Amino acid sequence: MRVVRERPEGLTDDDVVRGLADGWRLAVSELEFLPVGAGGYHWSATAGAERWFVTIDVRADLPTLRRALGTAAALRRAGLDFVLAPIPDRDGDAARPLSHQHALSVYPLVPGTAGDFGPHPAADRSAVLDLLIALHQTEPPPIAQPTDLRLPGRADLEAALNDLEGPWTSGPYAEPARQVLSRHAARITAWLQDFDNMAADVAPATDWVVTHGEPHPGNVLKTPTGLRLIDWDTTRLAPPERDLWMLTPAMIGAPPHPDDGLLAHYEHRTGRTVSRRTIAFYRLWWILADLAVYTTELRRPHTPGPDLANSLHYLTANLE
Incomplete structure (x- = not known):
């Protein structure tokens, strides 16, 4: 399990902000990189009065990632409240391409x-x-x-x-x-x-x-x-x-x-x-x-x- 503490290569905070605006219509006022977790890269984003947890997967197989995260969303709709599922983008997808090698997904920021x-x-x-x-x-x-x-x-x-x-x-x-x-x-x-x-x-x-x-x-x-x-x-x-x-x-x-x-x-x-x-x-x-x-x-x-x-x-x- 790869531990992630550094920022991803070839990606800036401005790229993430643009992806959130394009995919989720979020007008981000504050973005903070979070050196936590393993495998993916994470930020917290503030848009208006709401805060979001943002994940970037690198070199992801996008169709496979969408099916996995879409499964989580379906489980949540089926009544499994313990499933912290992603928010669909404006096209209804659970993940969105940000570049040829980066995939973006957005979650509620839960305390x-x-x-x-x-x-x-x-x-x-x-x-x-x-x-x-x-x-x-x-x-x-x-x-x-x-x-x-x-x-x-x-x-x-x-x-x-x-x-x-x-x-x-x-x-x-x-x-x-x-x-x-x-x-x-x-x-x-x-x-x-x-x-x-x-x-x-x-x-x-x-x-x-x-x-x-x-x-x-x-x-x-x-x-x-x-x-x-x-x-x-x-x-x-x-x-x-x-x-x-x-x-x-x-x-x-x-x-x-x-x-x-x-x-x-x-x-x-x-x-x-x-x-x-x-x-x-x-x-x-x-x-x-x-x-x-x-x-x-x-x-x-x-x-x-x-x-x-x-x-x-x-x-x-x-x-x-």
């Missing part, structure tokens, strides 16, 4: 505090589980798209594993990244084989539900009116374990206990049997997807900066 990536505090697990049960039991909106069981960025990761003779000279963090991958290449290759074996055992799509995709504490907003789930760009039809693994010890790399009361409660409430093997599959998916993202970034031409320094840190942390 509250999100957590940090990592395991859910024990005091919060039951409440978050209740949100996921409600989500998984909701009829999927027609716009919802199914996930696939392929690993994003796999080709780049495998290309890197086949190019470890070195040195890598594309930037200051490239060679340290190569050295980390070299030390753990055999383990990563074995993980990829395990990934393929477990993917073959995942339940068929006829048993899938609407999933958030990343319901970790960083995407749970504690508000005066209760918990809200944010960042719905990853929502897909998928096995329920795609969400549930983040509430289990798998979140910290330990196998789920066979008598885990939380999973038993989920099974009782939903009538679904939770697959511990699919829990492990999504834990491994997360690790490998992170490795692929960081490796791709660090092999590209780059200059020093805190975001890429973080990418090297997290690449290393996933392996060492």
Whole structure:
């Protein structure tokens, strides 16, 4: 999961203001960049007496992003009040192109505090589980798209594993990244084989539900009116374990206990049997997807900066 603290390249605040005016007819009087979150870039915008939370996705597949965020909007209309969904633009779309590589979306700015990536505090697990049960039991909106069981960025990761003779000279963090991958290449290759074996055992799509995709504490907003789930760009039809693994010890790399009361409660409430093997599959998916993202970034031409320094840190942390 890529941490974002720097501003996006090739985009100014004036570009964001123009996008908000064109897409949402917002006359922005104040715009503030927010160095928070992961994956996307965020601002707060003031227009008249209202404030908005603005997100930019970089190199997004716009049709896919629109379907994911449109699913969130449909879930909200269906009565899931904990879904913090985007505001449609003037054309009714949940996201709007701002440039050839930037997509813009707008949300209500809701007072509250999100957590940090990592395991859910024990005091919060039951409440978050209740949100996921409600989500998984909701009829999927027609716009919802199914996930696939392929690993994003796999080709780049495998290309890197086949190019470890070195040195890598594309930037200051490239060679340290190569050295980390070299030390753990055999383990990563074995993980990829395990990934393929477990993917073959995942339940068929006829048993899938609407999933958030990343319901970790960083995407749970504690508000005066209760918990809200944010960042719905990853929502897909998928096995329920795609969400549930983040509430289990798998979140910290330990196998789920066979008598885990939380999973038993989920099974009782939903009538679904939770697959511990699919829990492990999504834990491994997360690790490998992170490795692929960081490796791709660090092999590209780059200059020093805190975001890429973080990418090297997290690449290393996933392996060492």
